[in-house]
Amino acid sequence: MKKSLFILTMAMVIFMGSMSVVHEASACVGKKIVIGTLVEPEQKLLANLLALMIRERTGTTVEIKIYSNMEELARALKKEKIQVYNEYLIDAVKTLKLDVNDRDASFKELRKIYNRRFNLIWLPPYGFVNSRVDGGSSLGAAPLIAKQTLKLFPALPRLLSKLGGRVGDAQLNALLNEIKQKKISEEDVARDFLKQEKLI
Numbered sequence: 001m002k003k004s005l006f007i008l009t010m011a012m013v014i015f016m017g018s019m020s021v022v023h024e025a026s027a028c029v030g031k032k033i034v035i036g037t038l039v040e041p042e043q044k045l046l047a048n049l050l051a052l053m054i055r056e057r058t059g060t061t062v063e064i065k066i067y068s069n070m071e072e073l074a075r076a077l078k079k080e081k082i083q084v085y086n087e088y089l090i091d092a093v094k095t096l097k098l099d100v101n102d103r104d105a106s107f108k109e110l111r112k113i114y115n116r117r118f119n120l121i122w123l124p125p126y127g128f129v130n131s132r133v134d135g136g137s138s139l140g141a142a143p144l145i146a147k148q149t150l151k152l153f154p155a156l157p158r159l160l161s162k163l164g165g166r167v168g169d170a171q172l173n174a175l176l177n178e179i180k181q182k183k184i185s186e187e188d189v190a191r192d193f194l195k196q197e198k199l200i
Helices: 003-027 041-056 068-076 089-096 103-118 145-152 156-163 169-180 186-196
Strands: 030-039 059-068 086-090 121-122 142-147
Touching: 030 041, 030 068, 030 169, 041 059, 041 086, 041 142, 041 156, 041 186, 068 103, 086 089, 086 121, 089 169, 103 121, 142 145, 142 156, 145 156, 169 186
Parallel strands: 030 059, 030 086
Antiparallel strands: 086 142, 121 142
């Protein structure tokens, strides 16, 4: 009798365990991350770096949505149509009237304000400080993640933070030259770079 009770108990444990696996697998079905970007090659390159990191490292479906201006992108973010995008530090610093000359202090303050006021998480900047967008000087750019996205993808900040400091001015110029002069797509250029850096 004890033996049959033990077998029955183990059978129930195995059954419940298998049901848990099925539930977790089904919970992942249909999950998607949408990355918002503007039309410039530099912006699309950065968006593809993020998309490929997520897709190749996690298997998550990723879509890149292109917007013609920042106002459209901001509206999409507010309506939760996108979860991740890149922003130039100079734009955020000027908007919030922070100290342009102290990059580190400004970025630290940006993180606090965006987290508290906009529910957005700043990740580490890519590394370059001179952009080909907005006249050249940008203090760099960094990815931002909508805070509610972390409920479904809690490991996303740690994954995308691996891009922090990886794209200096020389690397950015070289990658953009491949896009503009050699007519290679932003996705292919981003993939080659990530492979060279052993990130995918």
